[in-house]
Amino acid sequence: MSVVMNLVLDQYLKQIDALLVQAGAVCETFAEVGGYALKGYSLVRENAPAVYISTGMHGDEPAGPLALLELLEDDLLERNLTFYICPCLNPTGLSLKTRENGLEFGGIDMNRDYILQQTAEITGHVRWLKKLVPNSPELFISLHEDWESGGYYFYEINCTGDKPERYEYLVDRLKDVMLMEAEQVIDEHEVRREGWIYHEAESDIPEGWPEAIYMAKNGCPLSFTFESPSALAMNHRVAAHVVAVNSVLDYEYGD
Ligand SMILES: [Zn+2]
Secondary structure (H helix, E strand, O other): OOOOOOOOHHHHHHHHHHHHHHOOOEEEEEEEEOOEEEEEEEEOOOOOOEEEEEEOOOOOOOHHHHHHHHHHHOOHHHOOOEEEEEOOOOHHHHHHOOOOOOHHHOOOOHHHOOOOOOOHHHHHHHHHHHOOOOOOOOEEEEEEEEOOOOOEEEEEEEOOOOOHHHHHHHHHHHOOOOOEOOOOEEOOEEOOEOOEEEOOOOOOOOOOOOHHHHHHHOOOOEEEEEEEEOOOOHHHHHHHHHHHHHHHHHHHHOO
């Protein structure tokens, strides 16, 4: 594992677009910000469960986009699922390597903008998400990083039925790649088990809804927000995201 990984935004967007369009996905531009088109892709398979994956919300967290690229280059889309994919929600932040979007576009943490919708990015994104109804996603996965943690962790929002055994399965798969975060309190949340924040479907900040709360409030019954530790090498944290996504999909739908 000595490959040097680095997110080159323009190249990433082209590669992602080629892979998705080649697989038959329909692309829709839902916002244009700073010369970048924000795109949502839909690959609809009849009678297949719908899964929505988003990355690139925080511009200083490139592991998510790179993991998505790796998943698409592998066999993600060969699974018999309907996929909705937003590969880059914050292109201006990613180009500047900032958590927020570019200053001239608000300098806002867009993962707190799903109620107020102060940014063109999230306003367009919500409009796009609303159109997924009636074939709306039953599973939402988003890929992030954490600059403070030393291990892997995730948020689960579950409105469909508790499955603690799924945690065991995920951790068992992840342990070959990365240790779970050992702290009992992560990001001000007490963990349920190591690296597992079992989060209610309510926002920590009433007016600052993140994407996962928006999804839960709009009928998506299950979501995972995966957090890879920025302190570790890029290839390491990308590998953990790839395993996490595949593990959830394997658990829910078989491999
Ligand atoms: Zn993030």
